[in-house]
Amino acid sequence: xxxxxxxxxxxxxxxxxxxxxxxxxxxxxxxxxxxxxxxxxxxxxxxxxxxxxxxxxxxxxxxxxxxxxxxxxxxxxxxxxxxxxxxxxxxxxxxxxxxxxxxxxxxxxxxxxxxxxxxxxxxxxxxxxxxxxxxxxxxxxxxxxxxxxxxxxxxxxxxxxxxxxxxxxxxxxxxxxxxxxxxxxxxxxxxxxxxxxxxxxxxxxxxxxxxxxxxxxxxxxxxxxxxxxxxxxxxxxxxxxxxxxxxxxxxxxxxxxxxxxxxxxxxxxxxxxxxxxxxxxxxxxxxxxxxxxxxxxxxxxxxxxxxxxxxxxxxxxxxxxxxxxxxxxxxxxxxxxxxxxxxxx
Amino acid sequence: xxxxxxxxxxxxxxxxxxxxxxxxxxxxxxxxxxxxxxxxxxxxxxxxxxxxxxxxxxxxxxxxxxxxxxxxxxxxxxxxxxxxxxxxxxxxxxxxxxxxxxxxxxxxxxxxxxxxxxxxxxxxxxxxxxxxxxxxxxxxxxxxxxxxxxxxxxxxxxxxxxxxxxxxxxxxxxxxxxxxxxxxxxxxxxxxxxxxxxxxxxxxxxxxxxxxxxxxxxxxxxxxxxxxxxxxxxxxxxxxxxxxxxxxxxxxxxxxxxxxxxxxxxxxxxxxxxxxxxxxxxxxxxxxxxxxxxxxxxxxxxxxxxxxxxxxxxxxxxxxxxxxxxxxxxxxxxxxxxxxxxxxxxxxxxxxxxxxxxxxxxxxxxxxxxxxxxxxxxxxxxxxxxxxxxxxxxxxxxxxxxxxxxxxxxxxxxxxxxxxxxxxxxxxxxxxxxxxxxxxxxxxxxxxxxxxxxxxxxxxxxxxxxxxxxxxxxxxxxxxxxxxxxxxxxxxxxxxxxxxxxxxxxxxxxxxxxxxxxxxxxxxxxxxxxxxxxxxxxxxxxxxxxxxxxxx
Numbered sequence: 067x068x069x070x071x072x073x074x075x076x077x078x079x080x081x082x083x084x085x086x087x088x089x090x091x092x093x094x095x096x097x098x099x100x101x102x103x104x105x106x107x108x109x110x111x112x113x114x115x116x117x118x119x120x121x122x123x124x125x126x127x128x129x130x131x132x133x134x135x136x137x138x139x140x141x142x143x144x145x146x147x148x149x150x151x152x153x154x155x156x157x158x159x160x161x162x163x164x165x166x167x168x169x170x171x172x173x174x175x176x177x178x179x180x181x182x183x184x185x186x187x188x189x190x191x192x193x194x195x196x197x198x199x200x201x202x203x204x205x206x207x208x209x210x211x212x213x214x215x216x217x218x219x220x221x222x223x224x225x226x227x228x229x230x231x232x233x234x235x236x237x238x239x240x241x242x243x244x245x246x247x248x249x250x251x252x253x254x255x256x257x258x259x260x261x262x263x264x265x266x267x268x269x270x271x272x273x274x275x276x277x278x279x280x281x282x283x284x285x286x287x288x289x290x291x292x293x294x295x296x297x298x299x300x301x302x303x304x305x306x307x308x309x310x311x312x313x314x315x316x317x318x319x320x321x322x323x324x325x326x327x328x329x330x331x332x333x334x335x336x337x338x339x340x341x342x343x344x345x346x347x348x349x350x351x352x353x354x355x356x357x358x359x360x361x362x363x364x365x366x367x368x369x370x371x372x373x374x375x376x377x378x379x380x381x382x383x384x385x386x387x388x389x390x391x392x393x394x395x396x397x398x399x400x401x402x403x404x405x406x407x408x409x410x411x
Numbered sequence: 412x413x414x415x416x417x418x419x420x421x422x423x424x425x426x427x428x429x430x431x432x433x434x435x436x437x438x439x440x441x442x443x444x445x446x447x448x449x450x451x452x453x454x455x456x457x458x459x460x461x462x463x464x465x466x467x468x469x470x471x472x473x474x475x476x477x478x479x480x481x482x483x484x485x486x487x488x489x490x491x492x493x494x495x496x497x498x499x500x501x502x503x504x505x506x507x508x509x510x511x512x513x514x515x516x517x518x519x520x521x522x523x524x525x526x527x528x529x530x531x532x533x534x535x536x537x538x539x540x541x542x543x544x545x546x547x548x549x550x551x552x553x554x555x556x557x558x559x560x561x562x563x564x565x566x567x568x569x570x571x572x573x574x575x576x577x578x579x580x581x582x583x584x585x586x587x588x589x590x591x592x593x594x595x596x597x598x599x600x601x602x603x604x605x606x607x608x609x610x611x612x613x614x615x616x617x618x619x620x621x622x623x624x625x626x627x628x629x630x631x632x633x634x635x636x637x638x639x640x641x642x643x644x645x646x647x648x649x650x651x652x653x654x655x656x657x658x659x660x661x662x663x664x665x666x667x668x669x670x671x672x673x674x675x676x677x678x679x680x681x682x683x684x685x686x687x688x689x690x691x692x693x694x695x696x697x698x699x700x701x702x703x704x705x706x707x708x709x710x711x712x713x714x715x716x717x718x719x720x721x722x723x724x725x726x727x728x729x730x731x732x733x734x735x736x737x738x739x740x741x742x743x744x745x746x747x748x749x750x751x752x753x754x755x756x757x758x759x760x761x762x763x764x765x766x767x768x769x770x771x772x773x774x775x776x777x778x779x780x781x782x783x784x785x786x787x788x789x790x791x792x793x794x795x796x797x798x799x800x801x802x803x804x805x806x807x808x809x810x811x812x813x814x815x816x817x818x819x820x821x822x823x824x825x826x827x828x829x830x831x832x833x834x835x836x837x838x839x840x841x842x843x844x845x846x847x848x849x850x851x852x853x854x855x856x857x858x859x860x861x862x863x864x865x866x867x868x869x870x871x872x873x874x875x876x877x878x879x880x881x882x883x884x885x886x887x888x889x890x891x892x893x894x895x896x897x898x899x900x901x902x903x904x905x906x907x908x909x910x911x912x913x914x915x916x917x918x919x920x921x922x923x924x925x926x927x928x929x930x931x932x933x934x935x936x937x938x939x940x941x942x943x944x945x946x947x948x949x950x951x952x953x954x955x956x957x958x959x960x961x962x963x
Contacts, residue, residue: 073907084464084465084468085449085451085452085459085461085464087468088459088464088467088468088471088499089452089455090453091468091472091475092457092471093473094475094477094497094502095471095474095478095495095503098478098485098490099485099489102485102486102489103482103485103486108489110909110912110913110916110917111489111493112914113912113916113930113931114493114496114909114912114913114932115493115496115932116910117455117456117457118456118931118943119456120570120572120943120944120945121572121573121574121943122570122572123571123572123573124569124570124571132573132574133572133573133575133942133943133944134574134575134576135574135575135942138576141926141927141942143574143942143943145943147486158510159590159837160575160586160590160837160840160841161571161586161587161590162582163573164575164577173683180959190943192454192456193455196455230531243460299791309465313433344430390455391455393451397837399593
């Protein structure tokens, strides 16, 4: 056992920069602790360890942010990121926060769902605050990051419900309308569990007549009962294990459910067909060293077979979390693709 | 966004060959060199020196090995107290140490039952399990956590954290008028300001909820500023007449009851004190602002149930000058003595009246360093001294001179001391809006408590907005600003850990509207906030520098 552990560790050290390795290994270590052996989750320690940042209405690198309670009933908070207007002399006052979008061009609004396998992180986690700021910078868009309720305390369907509330909120903000056509140009995006949430919110949007222009799924979290080839081959090799994946599904899915539940496997025999449904075009990014890639690739395939528009980016040498640090080519390539994707019209 | 120069990364570095000068020398040099921090990780909240990256990676691997071979390790680490997770190197190191020197004791002593009564919590949590490291090694482990004067987020840059409640759209006109009025004052256009403040008053009356209340207080404060017609008793908090201070104390009591901020402050500070005096037989606390002494019964109770018996507890409480026919300090001392007797703690009290804290001299405290462990406590007191030049430095020098084992500090987390009025105004508007918002949610509380709390906060607003010079005592500053001051004065941080964090979180969940309250760990300090906006910060300090005498 020890020898192959050593091989695992050396392998992962050669495929990512050292600081990325340290960052993701730190998360792996912390997360292993938080998932207690007795099946419970150490939420207090999780919140203690999570590095958070406040919103900042003073622009930093051309981006400012503020938080909004979008549903007081369930205390649902979202963080809004906006590009600062170049001609603005003073920092935005509270009146500028919800000022209507400027300019003649369309400004995409990305509704973002952070990752964390449904259990970890928050909208104000430093890793996600940073990612959202980078998205605004690259795409010249507005980002709304949803602080959805997490498992195991709030399992399925809480996260989806919160995403749906957030979508309705974004859709009804007059100040998020682009001047050009007085419409809110909405994209859904997320990494890991956030990608899964984006998919499910898009499904509901299609049924309810809210027009979502596109889905961006970064290493989306999907699964199924079967053990796929990639899960067997990559188990424990690049920061993630099948065992931890199982734990998170168990924490999120309803009691007694297995991983053929549509929330986990959107193309299982139990899931509704996507054929003929109103569904946005999708950009699906898959990391080649992510052990659940077979499920992610199957997802993209499934969309295609159902006649939905999908662009797949399969990054052979990327691991989970590659997008958290801008120190590799994958990061930049993906950011460029996302920018092209949301600015396509 | 930096693009051009970022390429694929360098291959993993070769292990360092035995370098010339001793590694110890290099390490201490690097301790002072903050520019060596990995920038990318720093943005994500982790402080790791680039030069240490390989070593940290190695420790992470080591820890993984140990954990994978040992089922109990994970449980141990769940129950252990964690400190300062931003300092990755020390955090990983402390976990390795913990696993290599396992506590032989009953772990349940440190585990808190979810439904245990709050009174019992301080007693349970603060005391380490038998065998858990309280010895030299642990103390030196603590000292090693984070270099002195460690890396601060750019103390020069200001951060404006705003949380809007969705009803913002209806309050826009009100906020507009408030800000416009403040702008007019900034431009010294008092006619315009006067007209605008009247408009604010009108709008505020028809604005429901927290926004309306906050706006009313700000409008009053703005009016006062415009006319500069305020009475001494309302703005002079550092001394004042017989009427002023005790009314203030009454208000504070209601504030204490109605929302968790003061309770949180006292609670987290008491945790830090308890951890610092675990083996002390005699404890002396100097409270820089005794007020109603609400902090001390809980501490005495926790000391009383300490395994091995309570230490003796001496309290020196500082308050404003007493009037001829009342000695509230002494009376308070008597009340606390009665309480101490009831819980079985040997107690001694001395009241010290001072016009201002900078009048204090080390000799006044009659410290007994050979037998007592000394604690200096300041809850919302330090910022007042910023109103007079040299005062804070004088006080900190006095505190340093009495050689406390620990200095506990609670301050508002806001920058209400900027030079530009308009900036202060905007900061304060958002800060107090958050505070009032949080009160609003405490719907199940007696309304008198809430109203009095609002009055209590209203007086702070008045001072921040309308007062100037030495009258303006509500000069709140942020943690990074206080860190710089404390560092310059020769103090080093003592991190507050995951145990205090958890206790504080559990305390908060007991409050109605508890959903919105959050505790956050920030660089060894604990911040209490409403939603994502930090409002209060608790920090702990010790004398910095190499030669620290541990007089226990």
